[in-house]
Amino acid sequence: MxxxxxxxxxxxxxxxxxxxxxxxxxxxxxxxxxxxxxxxxxxxxxxxxxxxxxxxxxxxxxxxxxxxxxxxxxxxxxxxxxxxxxxxxxxxxxxxxxxxxxxxxxxxxxxxxxxxxxxFPSMNRLDEAADDKLRMNNGVLKSIIKQVAVAASASESRPVLTGVWFAQGEASLQFVATDGIRLASRTLPSARRAVPRSPVTVPSRNLYEISKMLNDEEGTVEIEVNGRQMRISTGELRIQSALLEGAYPSVHHLIPRSYLSEVTVETARLVQAAERVAVFTSESIVRLEAIGERLVFTSRTAEIGEVQDEVPVRESNGEPFTLSLNGKYLVEILRCLEGERVTLRYSGQRSPLVILPAADPSSALYLITPVRTAN
CATH class of the missing domain: 3.10.150.10 (DNA Polymerase III, subunit A, domain 2)
Known part of the structure; x- marks a missing residue:
């Protein structure tokens, strides 16, 4: 050469x-x-x-x-x-x-x-008809990866949970990840009606790498899935990821069908308050209380001290509630949210807290399981 x-x-x-x-x-x-x-x-x-x-x-x-x-x-x-x-x-x-x-x-x-x-191993050929390729804006795919992959498991004890589950229906696309403690889900309407396909699970670490390579957020990406591979193409770049084997667990039963309380707050203020109270807690346990028109965060560590922060509630209905949550997990989820306001739904001490974008609740959903404490 x-x-x-x-x-x-x-x-x-x-x-x-x-x-x-x-x-x-x-x-x-x-x-x-x-x-x-x-x-x-x-x-x-x-x-x-x-x-x-x-x-x-x-x-x-x-x-x-x-x-x-x-x-x-x-x-x-x-x-x-x-x-x-x-x-x-x-x-x-x-x-x-x-x-x-x-x-x-x-x-x-x-x-x-x-x-x-x-x-050197060659990139596997995918027998995918051009009309069956899924096309998506680069920026949209980057956003989905950021919002969903955060909930994938870091433990290899259940390899399938280290990935993001992806399903294509006739009129929508769904992306789900869970580590057993938290869950993230994004639903996206399809630009055109498509033939439903068998769901696949993509390693989250590969999705993070793919996200870093999608520099042109205004460009268009083509996604092909065939057998045990998924290919993403945009411009002069082609990326191919292996898929995880095994059936992804059903998660629909984890989502509470009713709730006792609902509060809506400003996303930015909620993130800032959660980040501040998480500074003092070595075990990442944060107490969350909905009291009247306030959402109160508290963390307490005997060796370091105590911190409390409040966020004004914009809309609320239902009864007051108190939950203990993993502060690190909560902050990671809140940082993924898009939109000016977020809605929290409480369904009981043993039910996961539901977190939704207030402007479009059907587009994304997050769950975080409460931590049981002595108090």
Whole structure:
């Protein structure tokens, strides 16, 4: 391979493909980045078996020149560092001998030991008809990931709970995650009627990486699901994630069908109050009281002290209530909320607290299970 390309174009591509290249992967080949010079441009790939990324730099990109096609796999860590430290402008990449990549930029020259590209795993082909692809605004997908993946479990004891459950119905899309203590759900109307599909579960850690790669929030992403893979495409970027095996537990019975009390408050003030009272509590237990026109937060730690904060209630109905909650989990959920106001619904001491966006309660739903305390 022999090609000339700008440092800026290469760095732009590396910010994407580096996310699926692990420096400590037990398979050395998967610690690398697959570089391919093709007749129509430069292709970079990475793969950690769970997440694979491909980014294409078209031949018409500024200053790019292909002289000889070819490919090689280079260590991601050293290749990234070297490209970052080279001077701006054009550079030449060449494989003059097997598994050695020569990099030339100005007065700088580098020879980097690589690996055989023929052994690098390719991105699986999905047999998906173009009309069946799901299309979504990049910003909407980023928002969904932020709002739902927060409730996925961090424990591998039940692997399926480390993912986000995704279901496509005729007229809506639903995303759900739960760790057994909290639950997050987003429902989105479909732009057009679609054929319902079997639900799938996507690893939340992969979704977080995908979210970081969707830089153009005004762009459009295409989502394809087939077999054990999900592919996301936008512009010159393609991302493929493995799916989690196993049936996702039914969560509909966890949602209270009635409630004893309901309060609506300003989202920003609620988040700020919850963050302040969580500072003093080492065990993350926060007491929440709905008293008249006030929502009162309290946390108390014998070694540190006590903090109390209040949020004015904008709308309320039902009886006063008191709950103890995991402050860390509560803050994480509240930070995900969009909209100026949020509604809290209380259904009893042993029922989860329901949290909804006040402006559109059907679009999102959060549950957090109370903590049982001696008091």
């Amino acid at each position: 022999l090609a000339e390309i700008t440092k800026e174009s290469l760095l732009n591509a590396l910010q994407y493909v580096s996310r699926a290249a692990s420096a400590n992967h037990p398979i050395p080949l998967l610690s690398g980045i697959h570089l391919q010079v093709a007749a129509d441009g430069f292709i970079l790939r990475s793969n950690n078996t769970s997440l694979s990324v491909e980014y294409r730099i078209p031949l018409h990109s500024t200053g790019m020149n292909v002289r000889r096609t070819g490919s090689i796999v280079v260590p991601a860590r050293y290749f990234n560092e070297m490209i970052r430290k080279l001077q701006p402008g054009m550079m030449t990449l060449e494989t003059a001998e097997p598994f050695i990549l020569s990099i030339r930029s100005g007065a700088s020259q580098c020879r980097l030991c690589g690996m055989d590209a023929a052994d």
